[in-house]
Amino acid sequence: MTEANSLSADDTQSVEGTFSRSSLILTALLVVLYIAARVWRLNASCLWFDEIFGVHAARHTWGGLWSFVAADLIHPPLFYALLKIWVAAGGESLEWLRLFPLLAAIACLVPFLLLARELRLGVFATNLALLLLAVNGYLIKYAQEVRMYSLLLFFTLGSLWLFVRFLSAAGAARKFPHALTVCNLLLVYTHYYGWLVLGAQAAFLLFKDRRRLKPFLTGAAALVVCFAPWVYACVAAAGEGGGLAQNIGWINRPTPSALLQFYA
DSSP states (O other), X not given: OHHHHHHHHHHHHHHHHHHHHHHHHHHHHHHHHHHHHHHXXXXXXXXXXXXXXXXXXXXXXXHHHHHHHHHHOSSOSHHHHHHHHHHHHHOSOXXXXXXXXXXXXXXXXXHHHHHHHHTTOOHHXXXXXXXXXXXXXXHHHHHTSSSSHHHHHHHHHHHHHHHHXXXXXXXXXXXXXXXXXXXXXXXXXXXXXXXXXXXXXXXXXXHHOGGGHHHHHHHHHHHHHHHHHHHHHHHHXXXXXXXXXXXXXXXXXXXXXXXXXXXX
């Protein structure tokens, strides 16, 4: 009976080891799929207007870039600043320019997997999420555009991972989340929608964990202070120009039939 139990335990360990190796292989294959889907036809199309705008912004001096992007009003300057450094390092060939958002998209795998581990997702759930991430058409498209959206995804995933760590760390209610604050600062300087991520985190703490709300809001106040110079630059630029009319003035007011078609 003892021998039978011993064999059963050995067999169980062997099965668990095999399952672990199989899961690891599957994860690796999904990572390959994720990368391959974004590399395929990476340079099939030429740069379009918004991508050209980014390259044009990167050609300015540092001071000129700040003013030029502020006058456009609709995006913060971090992506354009990083693109300026990227162009200075490798030039303006189509292959080199498209490599920048591609690498940002690939880098998203790191905070994604860290977030899955922090949430204690099982192997199946993690691989399923990775599969959905790998084949998502929107994510593939924007991983191939010289725009800030892959960078937005990277900092969003990083923010969520650090936020979950902030929730689970012992004694976190008394600690200032420096890493989370820095990541969120980079997030909001990448895209204005980053503020929605912060709002969602604050709302979660308000309803679920108010002990940690105070240190989080302290970090949020620091973000507001750090973001204030950009707000001032945009307000000044809007006063000198035509406001958002330059960006959305060409869009016709939607008709009821257009709204129905959109939601259909």
